[in-house]
Amino acid sequence: MEAYPKTTDKPRKRVVNKAAWKRTREKLERYSSPGAPKKPSCKNHCGKTFSCTLLTDREIRQFHDMFYLSRDKLKQDAFILKYTDHCIPKRSRKTTCLRENRAVSVKYYIPTLSHKKVPVCQKTFLGILRIY
Numbered sequence: 001m002e003a004y005p006k007t008t009d010k011p012r013k014r015v016v017n018k019a020a021w022k023r024t025r026e027k028l029e030r031y032s033s034p035g036a037p038k039k040p041s042c043k044n045h046c047g048k049t050f051s052c053t054l055l056t057d058r059e060i061r062q063f064h065d066m067f068y069l070s071r072d073k074l075k076q077d078a079f080i081l082k083y084t085d086h087c088i089p090k091r092s093r094k095t096t097c098l099r100e101n102r103a104v105s106v107k108y109y110i111p112t113l114s115h116k117k118v119p120v121c122q123k124t125f126l127g128i129l130r131i132y
């Protein structure tokens with residue numbers, strides 16, 4: 001009974017513009033915040049090395065908002081670089097990197113409200129920014 005003919009073929013003018021706009025929009029969507037920052041769910045194991053559990057809601061929110069202030073991928077990348085340390089093991093004995101990982105190890109920081117950088121674990125960092 002539902003066999004009525006399709007009459008939805010609208011004339012397609014300005015297709016190019018529309019497509020370009022859609023692409024721009026999709027790009028923006030991709031780099032905008034996917035939702036509220038995830039609160040760190042770290043237990044004691046993070047307490048010694050990281051300060052995940054010490055972060056306040058405001059600090060978590062602030063960091064998240066700062067990141068999504070710009071929807072530009074390059075700026076977001078730069079932002080991440082600013083709050084991470086990429087530590088390449090040196091050949092000298094006095095390496096600042098810790099044991100096991102021979103590859104580049106990354107340290108993550110989150111600024112407190114007093115602009116102090118506190119070290120957090122990767123899980124917390126990525127969770128707050130909602131990037132995986």
Ligand SMILES: [Zn+2]
Pocket residue numbers: 040042046050052053120121122123124
């Ligand atoms: Zn943690």
